[in-house]
Structures are given as structure tokens and as C-alpha cells.
Amino acid sequence: MKRSLLITAFIVILLVLAAVTLTISLASSEVKGTQADEAASDMPFWKTSIIYQAYPRSISDELPDGTGDLVGFNQRPSLMAGITSKVDYLRDLGVGVVWLSPIYESPMKDFGYDISNYTAIDPIFGDMDDFDELVARFHEHGLKVIMDFVPNHSSDQHEWFQKSVRREEPYTDYYVWADPKGTDEDGSPIPPNNWLSVFRGSAWQWSEERGQFFYHQFLASQPDLNFRTPAVREDMQKILTFWLDKGVDGFRVDAVLHLFEVKDMTLNEPEVPGSEDPDDYASLNHIYTTDLPETFPVIRDWRVLLDQYPDKLLMLEVYSNNMETLMKYYGNETYPLADFPFNFLLIDHLKNRSELTGESLRTTVGLWLDNLPKGKWPNWVVGNHDVRRVASRVGEDLVDALNMVILLLPGTPVTYYGEEIGMLDTFISWEDTQDPQGCHWGPDHYQEHSRDPARTPMQWDESKFAGFTTANSTWLPVNPNYKTLNVAAQILAQTSHLKIYRELAVLRREEVFMKGNVSFPVITKDIFTFIRHLESYGQYLVVVNLSQKPVEINLLQNTTQELPQKANVVMRSISDTSENTKPGMEVPLDKLPLTAGEGMVLTLSSEV
Numbered sequence: 001m002k003r004s005l006l007i008t009a010f011i012v013i014l015l016v017l018a019a020v021t022l023t024i025s026l027a028s029s030e031v032k033g034t035q036a037d038e039a040a041s042d043m044p045f046w047k048t049s050i051i052y053q054a055y056p057r058s059i060s061d062e063l064p065d066g067t068g069d070l071v072g073f074n075q076r077p078s079l080m081a082g083i084t085s086k087v088d089y090l091r092d093l094g095v096g097v098v099w100l101s102p103i104y105e106s107p108m109k110d111f112g113y114d115i116s117n118y119t120a121i122d123p124i125f126g127d128m129d130d131f132d133e134l135v136a137r138f139h140e141h142g143l144k145v146i147m148d149f150v151p152n153h154s155s156d157q158h159e160w161f162q163k164s165v166r167r168e169e170p171y172t173d174y175y176v177w178a179d180p181k182g183t184d185e186d187g188s189p190i191p192p193n194n195w196l197s198v199f200r201g202s203a204w205q206w207s208e209e210r211g212q213f214f215y216h217q218f219l220a221s222q223p224d225l226n227f228r229t230p231a232v233r234e235d236m237q238k239i240l241t242f243w244l245d246k247g248v249d250g251f252r253v254d255a256v257l258h259l260f261e262v263k264d265m266t267l268n269e270p271e272v273p274g275s276e277d278p279d280d281y282a283s284l285n286h287i288y289t290t291d292l293p294e295t296f297p298v299i300r301d302w303r304v305l306l307d308q309y310p311d312k313l314l315m316l317e318v319y320s321n322n323m324e325t326l327m328k329y330y331g332n333e334t335y336p337l338a339d340f341p342f343n344f345l346l347i348d349h350l351k352n353r354s355e356l357t358g359e360s361l362r363t364t365v366g367l368w369l370d371n372l373p374k375g376k377w378p379n380w381v382v383g384n385h386d387v388r389r390v391a392s393r394v395g396e397d398l399v400d401a402l403n404m405v406i407l408l409l410p411g412t413p414v415t416y417y418g419e420e421i422g423m424l425d426t427f428i429s430w431e432d433t434q435d436p437q438g439c440h441w442g443p444d445h446y447q448e449h450s451r452d453p454a455r456t457p458m459q460w461d462e463s464k465f466a467g468f469t470t471a472n473s474t475w476l477p478v479n480p481n482y483k484t485l486n487v488a489a490q491i492l493a494q495t496s497h498l499k500i501y502r503e504l505a506v507l508r509r510e511e512v513f514m515k516g517n518v519s520f521p522v523i524t525k526d527i528f529t530f531i532r533h534l535e536s537y538g539q540y541l542v543v544v545n546l547s548q549k550p551v552e553i554n555l556l557q558n559t560t561q562e563l564p565q566k567a568n569v570v571m572r573s574i575s576d577t578s579e580n581t582k583p584g585m586e587v588p589l590d591k592l593p594l595t596a597g598e599g600m601v602l603t604l605s606s607e608v
Contacts, residue, residue, distance in 0.1 A: 049096025094505020401599025
């Protein structure tokens with residue numbers, strides 16, 4: 001009897017100790033979470049959040065018609081619902097901002113970047129009720145919604161353009177019109193100058209009805225608006241106000257560099273020496289058609305408008321190799337412009353694996369950080385709808401490592417849909433090609449220029465068409481690898497790119513990543529490292545092996561700062577299955593083993 005009582009008492013003690021341990025553990029977690037929340041509470045949402053670019057045609061198709069939409073028209077709670085039904089996935093992924101590529105009414109000659117009505121939703125995606133539902137649901141789940149704003153040009157189907165062709169006031173000068181330079185031997189009008197379209201060939205299109213050329217920096221069906229006309233700027237302000245009043249949280253502004261052209265239409269742009277293709281946009285130096293000083297007062301007007309609403313984001317698409325040009329778009333303390341222009345350096349400088357070394361990555365990261373204006377905030381982008389997917393450019397083995405880099409460096413990371421699971425480019429035949437940029441180059445060269453391979457449907461599961469649709473076809477082919485590379489499989493896997501991404505999203509909310517400093521202790525041809533540190537909040541070391549072979553590295557050699565002998569593993573790339581480097585393990589920094597393309601996050605002793 002006594003023995004039975006003793007056993008019972010012992011069990012009770014064990015249960016009490018277990019409960020106390022659990023309480024302490026939960027309390028510790030709550031403190032950690034509270035610290036992260038406190039880190040975020042005094043910063044604007046766009047500094048603390050991951051921005052996720054959703055390409056609406058390719059997220060989820062509910063109709064089903066093979067093209068993605070906004071919300072399930074029958075409001076059915078199924079996997080086949082539109083973007084709105086993915087709100088739980090996005091929240092659980094750890095993103096805080098969803099940027100929607102264009103969903104406006106459009107003839108879709110350039111898949112939404114040719115807008116025929118700036119204040120209507122295209123029926124392909126749904127209607128305004130669907131949009132209102134999306135905003136409401138996303139906000140309920142703590143997610144912000146960013147619209148893609150396309151001010152440089154409209155569709156030629158827009159009523160403004162139709163009236164401008166007919167010279168109906170006040171629309172006569174809403175677009176950039178010019179008289180011909182003369183006529184050729186056949187009596188055909190000659191364009192006023194040599195300006196070229198980004199999509200190849202002359203940027204001038206003749207309008208027989210108006211008797212003038214109109215300017216188009218992109219497709220001929222995308223005439224450029226004339227921002228020298230005050231009414232155009234006023235209408236753009238009204239459009240922004242319309243969407244702000246609907247509750248959107250900011251804008252990504254497309255093609256900002258192209259807003260203005262010089263007034264003198266007789267000026268020819270200088271040729272780039274050595275250019276062999278006179279129709280190629282890159283054959284000219286675009287000194288008269290990009291980055292004109294008149295652009296900045298327009299952006300300033302947008303900034304002032306957004307600041308009339310609480311906590312709104314303004315980010316700009318600015319493609320330029322000139323750092324001085326890029327940084328101008330931040331503005332300054334007395335003349336603020338964008339919250340940030342997109343940082344495309346990791347795309348432009350790292351086009352393939354041969355260009356990716358520890359030194360090149362350090363140089364590329366430093367270019368932005370070292371040129372950043374005082375008080376401004378960096379951002380990091382490795383992919384978008386205009387370029388090859390990052391896993392196809394530099395290698396599948398680097399998926400986790402590059403997500404570690406962009407999510408843990410100081411600044412805001414921007415993730416293109418599918419990067420969290422390591423989606424790859426899809427081969428698209430000439431017959432299936434949709435992208436006008438690819439179509440303009442013809443069947444022999446379309447693969448070099450088409451953007452379709454990076455725009456294919458999101459791979460949700462292993463069912464037909466990757467769970468994207470129940471239709472009989474998709475607007476672009478689904479990558480054949482969807483049977484194994486999909487969200488559902490990565491959720492079930494013990495380790496996966498998706499799980500690493502989610503862990504990173506949680507980790508980056510810690511105070512040290514929100515407000516900490518950064519240093520780069522060891523940089524070699526194969527190795528890239530950085531430390532995030534903040535007094536009283538510890539230190540994290542990120543190590544990336546950029547070579548295509550496993551290595552054992554000595555981080556204590558050639559380091560620019562003192563490092564401890566050992567560190568503790570927080571997370572590692574899924575390619576690493578060693579028992580010696582499992583999360584929680586202590587590892588020696590003088591003999592740190594890394595698989596090919598591996599990234600590893602470690603904690604350092606606070607004494608260093």
C-alpha cells in the first residue's frame with residue numbers, strides 16, 4: 001500500500017514538474033513573440049513585412065477558365081477558389097503584404113499593363129465586389145494589399161485615347177503626338193525621330209484618323225500618356241484616390257523612368273557603339289526618353305497624396321545601372337519621394353551561377369547599402385514577372401540560401417510567387433507563347449526574350465494542373481515537375497523549402513533583424529557571410545556556400561572581426577542531412593561543413 005502511494009506521489013510530482021516546464025516554455029515563447037511584436041510596433045508595416053508578389057493570372061482559378069481570379073464567384077470554400085481563398089496560406093507563410101500585378105479592365109495585349117479603365121476590375125479576375133471582398137478578407141487576416149499602378153501608358157482602347165485620336169477636348173493632348181518628319185518615296189509618313197520601343201522597333205505609330213504619330217515606349221497598343229498635360233496628372237491623382245478610398249495600402253508604380261520625354265521631338269537618341277541590331281531597344285542611349293527631371297515633381301505629388309492617409313506604401317519600378325539615378329527616387333528628408341525604388345541588383349548582377357561568388361554577392365549587396373541615402377530603407381529582390389526564376393538562373397541548391405540572404409539582411413524582402421517552394425522556369429513552346437515581348441522576336445529568338453516561363457501557374461498539389469484549376473487547360477502550361485514540386489508535398493515533408501521559408505519569416509521579426517547592424521566577416525570566392533547584431537539581443541551568423549561542391553570551411557581564418565570557436569545551428573538548407581549540423585547542434589567554426597549551395601543560420605555567443 002505504502003509502495004503504491006509512493007508511486008502515485010512520484011507520478012504527481014512528475015506531472016507538476018512537466019506542467020511547470022511547459023508553462024516556462026510557453027512564457028519564454030510569449031516573451032520572444034512580444035519582443036518581435038515590440039520590434040514591429042514602432043515601424044511602418046512595409047519595413048517589418050515580407051512583400052509577396054502575386055501574379056493574379058497564375059495564383060488560383062475558380063471560374064474555372066484556366067486563368068487565375070480574385071475570389072471564388074460562388075464563394076465555395078475549396079482549393080479552387082481565387083486569390084482570396086489563399087489568404088490563410090499567405091498568412092501562414094509569414095508574409096505581411098501582397099502586391100497584386102494589374103487586375104484592371106484591359107484587352108490584355110500585355111496582360112494587364114495595357115489598361116482600358118483604371119477604376120474597374122477586368123472580368124477575367126472578377127468584379128469590384130470580388131475586389132472589396134479580397135481587401136476585407138486580407139485585412140481581417142492582418143495582410144496589406146498593394147496595387148500595381150501603371151501611369152506611363154494606357155491601352156489604345158481607353159476612352160481617353162479614342163477621344164484624343166478624334167481631338168476631342170480636353171483629351172487632345174492626353175497622349176504624346178508628333179507630326180511626321182516627312183514622307184518616304186512611297187508617300188508614307190516618316191517618324192519624327194529614331195526613338196525605339198522597349199519591345200523592339202520604332203516607338204512611333206501612325207494614326208491615319210488624326211494625321212499624326214503617337215508615341216509608345218512599349219506596345220503600339222500602349223500609347224504613352226502625356227504628363228506635360230496638367231489634366232493627365234490630375235486624373236492620375238483621382239485614380240490613386242479612388243483606390244486609397246477603397247482601402248488599398250499603397251502602390252507599386254510601373255515604368256517610372258519612362259514618364260517624360262523631351263519636348264523637342266526632332267532629337268535623335270545617340271546610338272550605342274558596336275550595336276548590330278538597329279531595332280533593338282538596347283542599341284540606343286535613351287537620354288531623351290528616360291529619367292527626365294520632370295518626373296520627380298509628379299512622384300512628389302503622389303507622395304503627398306499618400307501621406308494624407310495613414311501608413312501607406314509607395315514603391316517604384318526603376319531599372320537603372322546608375323546608382324545615383326536609383327537613389328534619387330528615394331528623395332530626401334525635406335523632399336521625400338518613394339519609400340523605396342526596387343532593388344534589382346541581385347537580378348541584374350547575378351544572371352547565372354558563373355556570376356555568383358562570395359565576392360560578387362558582397363559587392364552587389366554593398367552597392368545598395370553603401371549608396372543608400374541617410375535614413376532610407378533597403379529592399380531585396382531576386383525575381384519577378386519580367387525575368388527568369390531565380391532557381392533556374394543560379395541553381396535549385398541555392399533556393400534556401402538566397403531566401404536566408406534576402407529575408408535576414410537589413411531591409412524589406414520581396415518574394416515572387418513560387419520562390420518559397422523553389423519553382424523553376426517552365427519550357428513554353430512557340431505555339432503556347434503568350435508574352436508579346438517573346439512574340440515580337442519570332443520563333444527563332446522568342447526563348448531569349450519571352451517572360452512566360454516565369455509566369456506559369458502556382459503549383460499547389462499533385463492533382464491535375466497542380467491544383468490551380470479544374471478547367472481543361474491553363475493559360476500557360478503547368479511545369480511538368482508539379483507532381484513532386486508543390487505546396488502540399490512540402491507541407492507534408494519533414495524538411496522543405498516552404499518550411500525553411502516559414503521559419504525565416506518568423507526569425508526575421510526578432511529585434512536583431514528589425515533594428516540590428518550588419519557586418520560581413522568572411523568573404524571568399526565560394527563563401528558569403530554576414531552577421532546581424534544588436535546590443536542585448538544577441539548575434540546571428542548567416543553562412544552561404546556558393547560553390548557547386550561540398551566544403552569544410554575555417555571561418556576563423558581571414559575574418560574581419562573576432563568570431564567564437566563554436567556556434568549553434570538555427571536552421572540549414574534542406575540539402576544538408578548530416579546529424580552533426582542539425583538545428584540545435586553546436587558546430588566548430590574552424591571546420592564548418594556545408595553542402596553545395598547550402599545556407600546556414602547560426603547563433604553566436606554574446607561575448608563576441
